[in-house]
Amino acid sequence: MSIDPLSWLDSYAAERVDAGLRRNLRVREPVSTAIDLASNDYLGLAKHxxxxxxxxxxxxxxxxxxxxxxxxxxxxxxxxxxxxxxxxxxxxxxxxxxxxxxxxxxxxxxxxxxxxxxxxxxxxxxxxxxxxxxxxxxxxxxxxxxxxxxxxxxxxxxxxxxxxxxxxxxxxxxxxxxxxxxxxxxxxxxxxxxxxxxxxxxxxxxxxxxxxxxxxxxxxxxxxxxxxxxxxxxxxxxxxxxxxxxxxxxxxxxxxxxxxxxxxxxxxxxxxxxxxxxxxxDPAMAGRVLERATAIADVARAAGVDVPAPESAVVSVVLGEAQVAFDAAQACRARGLDVGCFRPPSVPAGTSRLRLTARANLTSAELDVIADVLGDVLAGAREAVSA
CATH class of the missing domain: 3.40.640.10 (Type I PLP-dependent aspartate aminotransferase-like (Major domain))
Incomplete structure (x- = not known):
């Protein structure tokens, strides 16, 4: 009788799908029209x-x-x-x-x-x-x-x-x-x-x-x-x-x-x-990161999400359940805004979130787009949570 030593992986994968925790690699293009709020390129120097x-x-x-x-x-x-x-x-x-x-x-x-x-x-x-x-x-x-x-x-x-x-x-x-x-x-x-x-x-x-x-x-x-x-x-x-x-x-x-x-x-x-x-x-780059982070946090608060004043490049928008956070991230990406989505085990259960990272070289035009997209998506996420 043949035993598949990898069969346990199938049930493990199914459990992660049901919990909204399945991870997939997403291949990106060298040039993108999307606004990047997902990477850790805080000073915007990766392509300088x-x-x-x-x-x-x-x-x-x-x-x-x-x-x-x-x-x-x-x-x-x-x-x-x-x-x-x-x-x-x-x-x-x-x-x-x-x-x-x-x-x-x-x-x-x-x-x-x-x-x-x-x-x-x-x-x-x-x-x-x-x-x-x-x-x-x-x-x-x-x-x-x-x-x-x-x-x-x-x-x-x-x-x-x-x-x-x-x-x-x-x-x-x-x-x-x-x-x-x-x-x-x-x-x-x-x-x-x-x-x-x-x-x-x-x-x-x-x-x-x-x-x-x-x-x-x-x-x-x-x-x-x-x-x-x-x-x-x-x-x-x-x-x-x-x-x-x-x-x-x-x-x-x-x-x-x-x-x-x-x-x-x-x-x-x-x-x-x-x-x-x-x-x-240009040492002022560091300060510009914090300025952009504050602007992003203001957008989240305007959408009704309690976000503390940022102390770093990271703006953490806690939405609760993993599927809600995942759906919100997908909705952002569909509208040209790349965001991070942190789910367990990266964060504790019940605190899944969008992790938004500011960059020193975010423009005022990009911040306007971020305000439009993020405001709409977070409003929808709040409705999903209350439903």
């Missing part, structure tokens, strides 16, 4: 000529791939330049570039925490930090979202000698900010390291986009480790750890996602350097 030229120049100089791990053949002079430029920009002592932001978070946590240690993570931390906790084999305690008192209590109750506290600076689903100053205070009192993922803060928050850590005065503190991605505001690919030089040296020795991964491709390095140079020349 300088950024494209930066990528091309790096490919012509170094080739298409890094050719090996950073420790074998994958480190170029341009990797080192990018690390120095990013560290100087955010006020850190040193930087280390990884192949992705996900890899950077895995590398930091697993290299700095092990079986004899405690890791305290915010309940809203990104999936990469969640996976890093699991891989570290440390004892993991999850603190309620933005609950400094809970973090302080968990650190005070610990029996482990070493501890890490993990948080996003800007949380990706809601766009709210971590209480970094307060977290740092309790970490320092307890002798713990604070690891802050600036994926959604770098390029948007802080002086000229230097990030929330810089904004609140914690840049360069030896007990603060910053991770970030180059795939959002910097319109490229890759990740970086910005920290004390001792941390950098330890990661080169011990971070498996650095040691055993191929180095970041030259094109991404060149693109990220060009994007950083553009931000330096």
């Amino acid at each position: 000529p300088d950024v494209v030229d930066g990528a091309i120049a790096s490919v012509r100089r170094w080739g298409t791939g890094a050719t090996g791990s950073r420790l074998v053949t994958g480190t170029t002079a341009e990797h080192a330049q990018l690390e120095d430029e990013l560290a100087e920009f955010v006020g850190a002592a040193s930087g280390l570039v990884f192949a992705s932001g996900y890899a950077a978070n895995l590398g930091v946590v697993t290299a700095l925490a092990g079986r004899e240690d405690l890791v305290v993570s915010d309940a809203g931390s990104h999936a990469s930090l969640v996976d890093a906790c699991r891989l570290s084999r440390a004892r993991v305690a999850v603190a309620p979202h933005r609950d400094v008192a809970a973090v302080e209590r968990l650190l005070g109750e610990r029996v482990e000698a070493r501890a890490l506290v993990l948080t996003d600076s800007v949380f990706s689903a809601d766009g709210d900010l971590a209480p970094l100053v307060e977290l740092h205070r309790v970490c320092r009192a307890a002798g713990a390291l604070l690891v802050v993922d600036e994926a959604h803060g770098l390029g948007v928050r802080g002086l000229g986009g230097r990030g929330l850590v810089h904004e609140v005065g914690l840049a360069g503190e030896p007990d603060v480790i910053v991770t970030a991605t180059l795939s959002k505001a910097f319109a490229a690919q890759g990740g970086v750890v910005l920290a004390d030089a001792r941390v950098r040296a330890h990661l080169i020795d011990a971070a498996r996602s650095f040691i055993f991964d191929t180095g970041l491709a030259p094109a991404a390095v060149g693109a990220a350097r060009a994007a950083l140079a553009l931000l330096r020349r």
Whole structure:
């Protein structure tokens, strides 16, 4: 008798369809007439000529791939330049570039925490930090979202000698900010390291986009480790750890996602350097992101949806059930507005939403279209919820 070892996938898929949670890949065209409120291209630099030229120049100089791990053949002079430029920009002592932001978070946590240690993570931390906790084999305690008192209590109750506290600076689903100053205070009192993922803060928050850590005065503190991605505001690919030089040296020795991964491709390095140079020349880009986010939030509120004042590029429009959010996203796309749709497990059950992301280069004409489309769609979504 033959048994199909994949038969369970059919029932699993059917359950996800019934729950409105089935995910599908949507192939996009290189040129689109739709207005983009779905991507993380916060500064609108993904197709900027300088950024494209930066990528091309790096490919012509170094080739298409890094050719090996950073420790074998994958480190170029341009990797080192990018690390120095990013560290100087955010006020850190040193930087280390990884192949992705996900890899950077895995590398930091697993290299700095092990079986004899405690890791305290915010309940809203990104999936990469969640996976890093699991891989570290440390004892993991999850603190309620933005609950400094809970973090302080968990650190005070610990029996482990070493501890890490993990948080996003800007949380990706809601766009709210971590209480970094307060977290740092309790970490320092307890002798713990604070690891802050600036994926959604770098390029948007802080002086000229230097990030929330810089904004609140914690840049360069030896007990603060910053991770970030180059795939959002910097319109490229890759990740970086910005920290004390001792941390950098330890990661080169011990971070498996650095040691055993191929180095970041030259094109991404060149693109990220060009994007950083553009931000330096026009630091007001960061402020324009927040201005556009405020305008988008105003539209949602005018349509009767309770949306808090945005603190980042992310405007989270909670609609409730997964199918309602999915239908609203489809209705937006049908009218030329690309939006993000976050459903479980990305967000808790009953909080499915449209995740709208502002860009620095959204025009007034585009904002007018957004107001028309989003206003109509959200009004329809509210009717669907009340029906």
